[in-house]
Amino acid sequence: MFPLELPRRLIKMFSFYGDTVLDPFLGSGTTTKAALDLGRNSIGYEINKNFLSAIKSKIGINQEPALFRENFDCEIIYQKNNNKTNGNKTIGFNNNHIERLVDPKKFKFGTVIDMNGKQKKEDSYKVISISAPNEIVLDSGQKIRLLGVLPIEEEYYKKKAISFLNNLTSGNKVFVKYDGQKFDNAKNLLAYVYLQNKTFLNAKLIKKGLTKM
């Protein structure tokens, strides 16, 4: 068993909020506890079924929900016996209310480091209008089609999506990230759009049910 502070530091260093941490050797579940406390999901394997009660008590199943643990799901899967193992378990813990807003490994906001190691400010924009449930116009004049987002036909959803985007972007800077494919067949500029607080507009619209994929 190792102290909680050890996985805590490593998880903070090498993963982000909403990520999933795998511990192939759960033991008493220290890694999973640290992961859940830090808003990560966790999957763990433990071969010795006698550890299950220790794991449950360490991560606080059946206790008051701790920080980040509302809607906390825990699934315990017993692996079927085979010739090599006896009673091996997979134990998965899912902070399923956490939505992955951004992959910070790919995207950094505010400052970026260039090839010479110098920091420079990343371009940010203001949204001057929302031209469709999946389309915004920036103060640079660029019209951006939100990548992976399709409007729902009904007028109700279109209006809701536009007003949702208006509320989110009004008074806020936005950052634009392009994927491999920069234009669709109709030559629309495709991009992911984020707020400075890493709210991912494309995903938000879909998760709210205001647009489809």
Ligand SMILES: C[S@@+](CC[C@H](N)C(=O)[O-])C[C@H]1O[C@@H](n2cnc3c(N)ncnc32)[C@H](O)[C@@H]1O
């Ligand atoms: C050193 S303990 C891990 C302790 C854990 N980091 C903690 O702090 O609670 C290693 C664990 O790996 C488990 N283990 C060993 N071989 C395994 C296997 N093939 N599959 C799953 N668990 C295994 C052992 O039963 C033991 O509980």
